[in-house]
Structures are given as structure tokens and as C-alpha cells.
Amino acid sequence: MDLLSAVLRELRFESAGYRWLELGAPYRVTFDRPGLRGVHLVARGACELDDGAITRLEAGDLVIFPRGHAHTLRSPGAGTVPAVSGFDLATRTPGNRLRAGHPTVDTVVVCGAFLVGEPDHPALRGIPRRLHVPGTGGRPAAWLAPLVDALATEAFDGGPGSDLVMARLSDALLIRAIRHHSKTVDTPGWLAGLRDPYVAPALAALHADPARPWTLAALATTAGLSRAAFAARFTEAVGEPAMRYLLALRMQRARALLRDERATVAAVATQVGYRSEMAFAAAFKREIGIPPGAYRRTP
Structure with missing residues (x-):
């Protein structure tokens, strides 16, 4: 990818x-x-x-x-x-x-x-x-x-x-x-992650399918590292833990999907990796500050 x-x-x-x-x-x-x-x-x-x-x-x-x-x-x-x-x-x-x-x-x-x-x-x-x-x-x-x-x-x-x-x-x-x-960036972020041969495959996997039920162990397997080694390497390269990056990516996808009035909140929850609408709504409010329905009504 x-x-x-x-x-x-x-x-x-x-x-x-x-x-x-x-x-x-x-x-x-x-x-x-x-x-x-x-x-x-x-x-x-x-x-x-x-x-x-x-x-x-x-x-x-x-x-x-x-x-x-x-x-x-x-x-x-x-x-x-x-x-x-x-x-x-x-x-x-x-x-x-x-x-x-x-x-x-x-x-x-x-x-x-x-x-x-x-x-x-x-x-x-x-x-x-x-x-x-x-x-x-x-x-x-x-x-x-x-x-x-x-x-x-x-x-x-x-x-x-x-x-x-x-x-x-x-x-x-x-x-x-x-x-x-x-090619020359020396500060943490996904651009630095692109240059890391172990972090880059994990980033590509997250962006390709953020709804997958990812775990740190599964991402470490994708990267070809142990769980502890991958966690440390991802955080050092990208500047935040892998699961935190995944959460932010899912919330971004959710915001984009919620702009389509035809998509129900339950459908959006499924598309960004949540098994229940309630769990998604709680996570969305915690990260964004308002419930998904209220976000949709915001101009």
C-alpha cells in the first residue's frame, strides 16, 4: 500500500x-x-x-x-x-x-x-x-x-x-x-513512520482497514516485532502509542461518515470498528466532546 x-x-x-x-x-x-x-x-x-x-x-x-x-x-x-x-x-x-x-x-x-x-x-x-x-x-x-x-x-x-x-x-x-x-524528517509523526521498515507496514494496515479489531499484538505481528518492541518503536517514530493513533484515525473517519445524513449512527459505528452503537457513542463523546447525533447537527 x-x-x-x-x-x-x-x-x-x-x-x-x-x-x-x-x-x-x-x-x-x-x-x-x-x-x-x-x-x-x-x-x-x-x-x-x-x-x-x-x-x-x-x-x-x-x-x-x-x-x-x-x-x-x-x-x-x-x-x-x-x-x-x-x-x-x-x-x-x-x-x-x-x-x-x-x-x-x-x-x-x-x-x-x-x-x-x-x-x-x-x-x-x-x-x-x-x-x-x-x-x-x-x-x-x-x-x-x-x-x-x-x-x-x-x-x-x-x-x-x-x-x-x-x-x-x-x-x-x-x-x-x-x-x-x-526523506529527511527528524521529528516524530507518520512521515517519520513511513521511513521505519517496521512501523510503516503497521501504519499502512491501520489506514487500509481501521475497522478491523486491531490489538497491539496483531499490529506487532504485522510489523514483525514482539509486542513490547513494536509498542516502543511505534511511539518513538510516530509520537503517540499505536492504539491512540488508531482511535484518532477512527474518530476522523467517523466525523467524515457522519456528514452523510443517509448513514445511521449505528452504521457509522460498525464502519469504524465498534460492535455497538453505545460503545461508539461513548468513545466519540469522550474524544470529540459531543455525542455523534449532536455533531451531525452542528453546522
Whole structure:
């Protein structure tokens, strides 16, 4: 099972559009719209990224905020320059080209945004708050450059269907960035679990069939380890115990199923691995805070 593809399908990423941001020092542009996840690629010049820590971004650098953390792009030494909302700038400016700061442009950033259809998915916790892919010689990484060039073509020269093309290119860019990061990640989470030859099969099994009556012993057998060795290895790689991860995965699936008004609570309980509606309702209320029926009625 290709676990990375499976999890990304479950998360349901959806592009929300791209703009070309032309910046002239001094400037400060904030990105803090709830729900939107930011994508920035420095096409020309350089700027500073402030997300609690200051990082200098050079031409060719790509940075993605998959969990939607607020951040600011600013010119070096921007000081107390008033901040401009990137979202407000995009909504009040027609077309794909945005301007901020001094009229003399010294930096150009390709800015995109995307939504996550399942923001409470447990796997999202395993993606770092910021993905940074440095460029080389002022150009994006070799695997990234064709995607950026295609996005630029569609943004400025595209015809009918360009929005759909850009959405698909955005999906590809995001997936490739996550795949690139998964090879070097050093913090606990399911991305780190992908690299572990014993944890990865167990994760794949859980995502393929979360309703199965899994036990720690059964998962250890899937991984080819003893129960104790597997429990320790899973927790170290993923950052939480295997059965806790399974519970979070089941609750995420339950929330998704409850949005379909045709599915009864009893049917949802069966589909996520509970033998009785009562046991499922108790677990759901304990984890989510409200009963399944009330969750369904929540706008």
C-alpha cells in the first residue's frame, strides 16, 4: 500500500488559487486567514519569513505551511512598517498580479493557498508546521522547477480550464514537497513512520482497514516485532502509542461518515470498528466532546 498517497487522499487537499506578489522594500505582508494554508516560492530577489522565527528566503526557495500557521513576509529591516493582509490584498485586486510596498519592485513571490478537507485528521499532526525546500543558484530544486514554470504559464497565458490546471499543479507541488520532506524528517509523526521498515507496514494496515479489531499484538505481528518492541518503536517514530493513533484515525473517519445524513449512527459505528452503537457513542463523546447525533447537527 502506498501510504503517502492514501493519507494525502484522506486529507483532501484543495487548491484555493495562486497570485504573483510583487514587493518593494519596505513591506510587511501577513498571511493569517483561518483555514488557508500558505505556499510561497521566491521567484526573484529575497525576503524574510517571520513565523515566530526569522528565516531569510532567497530566489528559488519554496516554503509551505500545511497546518495553516500564521506568518509574515517582510523586507529585511522592515521594522515598524504597517502590515498588509495578503488575503485582503488578493480579494480587492483583480487579476493574478498583486503589489505591496514601494513602487520599485525588488522581490517577486509566487503565493498560493490551499484548503484541507479533513483538518482534524491525525496524520496532519505528523506534518511539520513548515516545509522549506531551498533553491539552488536562484532556481527552484530540479524536481520543482517544471511545476513552477507550468504554474506561471497558466497564471498569465492560460485559457479556459486554467483554474483546474493550476489546482492540479498545486496538488502535485504539495505532494512532491511532502514526499521530499519525508526523506529527511527528524521529528516524530507518520512521515517519520513511513521511513521505519517496521512501523510503516503497521501504519499502512491501520489506514487500509481501521475497522478491523486491531490489538497491539496483531499490529506487532504485522510489523514483525514482539509486542513490547513494536509498542516502543511505534511511539518513538510516530509520537503517540499505536492504539491512540488508531482511535484518532477512527474518530476522523467517523466525523467524515457522519456528514452523510443517509448513514445511521449505528452504521457509522460498525464502519469504524465498534460492535455497538453505545460503545461508539461513548468513545466519540469522550474524544470529540459531543455525542455523534449532536455533531451531525452542528453546522
